[in-house]
Amino acid sequence: MDSERIFLHVVEAGSFKKAAEHLGMEPSSVSRKIAALEHRLKVKLLRRSTACTSPTELGQCYYEGLRRIVDEKVALEETISVGLDQLNGRLRIAAPVDFGTQFVVPVVRQMQNQAPELRVELILTSEFENLLERNLDVAVRIGELPDSNLIAKRLGQVGRVLVASPSYLKNHGTPQTKGELASHNFILYSPAQERSDIVFADGSRYPSAKITSNITVNSVSAVRYLVLDGVGIHLGPRWAFEEELRSGHVIELLGDKPLKSFPAHAVYLARSYLPLKTKMFIKLMSDRLG
Numbered sequence: 001m002d003s004e005r006i007f008l009h010v011v012e013a014g015s016f017k018k019a020a021e022h023l024g025m026e027p028s029s030v031s032r033k034i035a036a037l038e039h040r041l042k043v044k045l046l047r048r049s050t051a052c053t054s055p056t057e058l059g060q061c062y063y064e065g066l067r068r069i070v071d072e073k074v075a076l077e078e079t080i081s082v083g084l085d086q087l088n089g090r091l092r093i094a095a096p097v098d099f100g101t102q103f104v105v106p107v108v109r110q111m112q113n114q115a116p117e118l119r120v121e122l123i124l125t126s127e128f129e130n131l132l133e134r135n136l137d138v139a140v141r142i143g144e145l146p147d148s149n150l151i152a153k154r155l156g157q158v159g160r161v162l163v164a165s166p167s168y169l170k171n172h173g174t175p176q177t178k179g180e181l182a183s184h185n186f187i188l189y190s191p192a193q194e195r196s197d198i199v200f201a202d203g204s205r206y207p208s209a210k211i212t213s214n215i216t217v218n219s220v221s222a223v224r225y226l227v228l229d230g231v232g233i234h235l236g237p238r239w240a241f242e243e244e245l246r247s248g249h250v251i252e253l254l255g256d257k258p259l260k261s262f263p264a265h266a267v268y269l270a271r272s273y274l275p276l277k278t279k280m281f282i283k284l285m286s287d288r289l290g
Contacts, residue, residue, distance in 0.1 A: 003033040003034065003036055003037040004037065004066055004070075005070070006019065006023065006025075006030055006033045006034065006037075007033075007034060007037055007045065007062075007063070007066065008063065008066060008067060008070065009022055009023055009135065010030065010034060010046065010053060011046075011053075011054075011055050011059070011063045012132050012135060012269075013132065013133055013134075013135055014052045014053060014054070014132060014133050015052055015053050016030050016031055016034075016048075016053060018133060018135075019135075022135045034046060041062075043056075043058050043059075043062070044056055044058070044059070045058065045059035045062060046059055047059075067271065071271050071273035072273060074273060074275055075273040087111065087114075087115035087117065087118045087276060087277050087280065088115065088117035088118055088119075089118070089119065089277065090118075090119045090120070090121060091111075091118060091119070091120045091121070091137050091138075091277045091278065091281060092120075092121045092123070092134070092135060092136045092137050092138075093108070093120065093121070093122050093123065093136065093137065093138055093139065093140070093281065094122075094123040094124075094125060094131075094134065094136050094138075094139040094140070095122065095123075095124060095139065095140040096124070096125070096126055096140070096141075096142055097124045097125065097126055097219070097220075098219065098220035098221065098240065099140070099142060099158075099237070099264075100122065100124040100140065101124065102239060102240075103140075103239075103285070103288055103289065104122060104140060104285070105122065106288070107281065107284045107285050107288055108120050108122060108281075110284060111277075111280060111281065111284065118277060123136070126190075126218055128141065131150065131267070131268065131269055132269065137268065137275070137277070137278050137281075138266050138267065138268045138278050138281060138282065139266070139267050139268070140155070140264065140265070140266055140267075140285065141264070141265050141267055142158055142262050142263075142264050143262045143263070144262075144263065145265055145267070149269075149270060150267040150268065150269060150270070151267065151268055151269070151270050152265040152266070152267045153265060153266045153267075153268075153282050153286075154263055154264070154265055155264040155265060155266055155282070155285050155286045155289045155290075156263075156264050156286065156289030156290050157261040157262070157263060157264070157289075158237050158238075158239070158261055158262045158263070158264050158289075159237065159238035159239070159259075159261050160235060160236065160237055160238060160259040160260070160261060160262060161235070161236070161237075161238045161241065161245075161252050161253075161259065162181075162198075162233060162234070162235050162252065162253040162254055162259065163227055163233070163234055163236070163241050163244075163245070163250045163251065163252055163253065164184075164227065164232065164233045164234070164250065164251060164253060165227055165228055165229070165230045165249065165250055165251070166248070166249075166251060167230040168227075168230040168231070168232060168233070169251060171230065172184060172185075174251075174253070175233075175253055175254065176254075177254075178198075178200075178204075178206045178254065178257070181198075181206055181210070181211075181233070182210045182212070184212070184232065184233050185212055185213060185214055185231070185232035185233065186211050186212060186213040186232050186233050186234065186235070187213065187215055187216075187217070187223055187226045187227060187231055187232045187233065187234040188211075188213045188215070188216040188217075188234075189216070189217070189218060189220070189223060189234075189236060190216065190218055191216060193216075193235070194208060194211055194213060194216070195208050196208055198211075198235060198259070199259065199260040200257050200258065200259055200260060201257075201258040201259060201260050201261075202257075203260075204257075213232070214232075215231065215232075220236065220237075220240045223236060223240075224240060224241065224244070227241075227244075227250055228244070228249060228250065233253065235259070237262075264285075264289055266281070266282045266285060266286075
């Protein structure tokens with residue numbers, strides 16, 4: 001790989017080591033390539049430290065110009081290629097674990113069925129991945145987004161429900177009002193959920209201070225098992241309980257008071273050109289969620 005593209009990877013990864021891992025090279029080889037580039041240009045491009053590597057002022061200028069040239073080259077190549085069968089290279093995606101399994105994996109397979117040359121690396125994690133550090137093309141995120149320099153494309157809405165099993169409701173009663181939730185046990189997906197109000201579509205809230213729980217587990221599959229086992233009430237995505245809701249194995253609570261949905265977004269780095277493979281992934285995800 002030429003030294004210019006290696007330079008782009010180092011800036012975007014934030015370190016020689018991470019760039020080397022992404023490129024399948026030895027860090028020493030990456031360092032030599034960058035040193036040779038700096039020698040040729042007679043300019044110091046990068047500030048090196050044990051914590052991270054960042055571009056100098058001239059390095060940032062060179063990065064932005066070089067990034068634009070590379071993006072334009074990709075755009076030109078895609079302009080003269082027609083159809084999904086021209087999709088190739090690698091697409092790196094990050095998505096929440098259970099949501100990714102349910103929604104992203106089928107979209108990836110749809111793309112690869114039409115474009116066998118496309119290689120996909122799908123990173124399923126509950127954490128928000130740093131797109132630059134992980135050299136990601138796109139990430140799917142659920143919920144309101146913090147301010148950032150990322151571009152966000154709304155994919156759709158993720159409906160949410162309060163559910164419990166008939167056995168739990170038989171033993172503990174069925175809450176008819178928001179206030180009656182105070183006497184029930186909740187199964188939580190994360191500690192953050194315990195600190196978050198239950199927000200209804202009309203803007204009203206049930207305060208987090210009144211939520212009582214004896215178990216937290218960051219797996220939709222495990223939560224589903226606990227709900228079916230009669231452990232408590234869960235607030236989660238409707239898609240996770242569609243089959244159980246249809247069969248009657250779980251009951252939707254306070255159905256006359258719908259919950260606020262969560263937005264789903266595809267986020268990606270701001271660039272002068274968005275590659276066709278990323279655009280196609282976003283379109284197919286939007287179609288699926290829509």
